[in-house]
Amino acid sequence: MPDSLYETLHETKSHYNTDFSYNTYPCTIPQDFAVVPLHWHNEMELIYIKEGKGLVNIDLNQYLVGQGDLLIVYPGRIHSITNYDNYVLKYENIIFNINMLLPKEYDRNTFEYFGHINNSDNDMTCIIKPSEQHYKEIISCIDEADKVCETFPAGYELKIRGCLYNFFFALNTHYLCASNNEVSDSLSNSKRNKLKLIITYIENNYTHAISIQDIAKECHFSESHFMKFFKQCTGTSFISYLNDYRLLIASRLLTSTDLSVTQIAVECGFDNISYFNRCFKKKYGEAPSKTR
Numbered sequence: 001m002p003d004s005l006y007e008t009l010h011e012t013k014s015h016y017n018t019d020f021s022y023n024t025y026p027c028t029i030p031q032d033f034a035v036v037p038l039h040w041h042n043e044m045e046l047i048y049i050k051e052g053k054g055l056v057n058i059d060l061n062q063y064l065v066g067q068g069d070l071l072i073v074y075p076g077r078i079h080s081i082t083n084y085d086n087y088v089l090k091y092e093n094i095i096f097n098i099n100m101l102l103p104k105e106y107d108r109n110t111f112e113y114f115g116h117i118n119n120s121d122n123d124m125t126c127i128i129k130p131s132e133q134h135y136k137e138i139i140s141c142i143d144e145a146d147k148v149c150e151t152f153p154a155g156y157e158l159k160i161r162g163c164l165y166n167f168f169f170a171l172n173t174h175y176l177c178a179s180n181n182e183v184s185d186s187l188s189n190s191k192r193n194k195l196k197l198i199i200t201y202i203e204n205n206y207t208h209a210i211s212i213q214d215i216a217k218e219c220h221f222s223e224s225h226f227m228k229f230f231k232q233c234t235g236t237s238f239i240s241y242l243n244d245y246r247l248l249i250a251s252r253l254l255t256s257t258d259l260s261v262t263q264i265a266v267e268c269g270f271d272n273i274s275y276f277n278r279c280f281k282k283k284y285g286e287a288p289s290k291t292r
Contacts, residue, residue: 021100022160024149025093029054029083033252034284036081037245038199038234044117045073046094047081048142054089055082058126059187060233068130070139072171075118078187078195094142101164113172125175134174141167187233194219195233206246206269212238246270247283254291261288 021043029035038057047056049069056063056071058079065071073079075098083089098114117124128138145163148156187195201218202210215238216226230238246268253264262273265288270276280288 020157020160021097022145022157022164023093023095024146025095027091027093029081029089031088034082034248035244037248038078038080038195040076040078040196040199041095042075043095043097044075045079046092046142047071047073048092048094048139049089050092051090052087053084054087054091055084056080056127059192061126063127065127068135068139070128070135070142072124072126072128074124074126076192078192078199092146094145096164101161101168113168117168124171128175134170137170137174138167141170191233194229198230202242202245206242206249207267208269209271210242210269242269243279244283247280250276250280250288251284251291254288264288 047065047070049065049067049071051067053064053066056065056079058071058073059077063069063071064084081089081091098118101110102114103110128135130139141163145160148159148163197219198215201215212223212227216223219226219229221229227238230241234241236244250264250268250270253259253267254261257264259267261277265273265276268276270279277287284291
């Protein structure tokens with residue numbers, strides 16, 4: 001799964017029964033982690049903003065979010081999360097597998113509807129705000145599921161499934177198309193798959209030296225075309241993105257392990273400790289040794 005860094009955090013914060021594929025996670029940025037980098041997964045994800053302000057990017061569309069906003073990340077969509085300015089961003093992550101709602105026997109209507117959701121090019125909305133007409137109907141489904149998850153009474157799985165069916169009914173009825181949202185430059189499948197390849201390559205190889213030539217070859221691009229493609233998709237250069245990813249992992253290792261600063265620098269792909277220290281201080285405002 002290409003979002004292993006995020007999963008590592010979730011393992012320590014999950015509120016769920018491992019036998020049931022509906023998982024909730026309370027998260028805070030920057031206390032839990034500085035940012036949630038670009039990642040994706042095959043499950044559905046809901047991001048329910050509880051407090052503060054943040055920026056959520058879903059398939060290149062950036063949303064400024066605040067208290068009460070609900071973001072919907074469909075399976076396979078590339079997304080990231082960060083706080084806005086100096087705000088602390090508190091939110092609930094809800095992740096579940098769409099298959100839990102599918103009947104064992106074939107039902108054309110149900111399979112067609114959820115098949116549309118699983119299609120990474122679906123035209124359904126990605127954000128619902130408290131000011132919108134049908135917000136209360138939508139959010140009440142999530143609030144009811146959250147309430148059940150506080151105590152997990154016998155049969156809670158039935159209640160959660162019921163809440164999700166009501167949620168998707170309201171979503172289908174009121175928000176089938178994204179025409180009322182700021183969606184303009186969504187990724188095509190080909191671009192999305194290429195960006196996924198790049199993200200996966202970084203996650204699998206960040207501990208080693210990665211050159212533009214290496215990653216361009218992996219994408220079957222020329223170096224110039226790769227740099228243009230990556231900047232267009234992410235808004236930053238590949239080297240800057242790679243350094244930020246390495247620094248994010250380094251910050252986690254500094255607070256969760258007893259490895260020395262030098263060991264962490266090497267573990268995260270920095271072969272020059274002085275360069276690592278400069279990059280870290282520029283990014284986080286203090287030397288790595290002060291983070292512990």
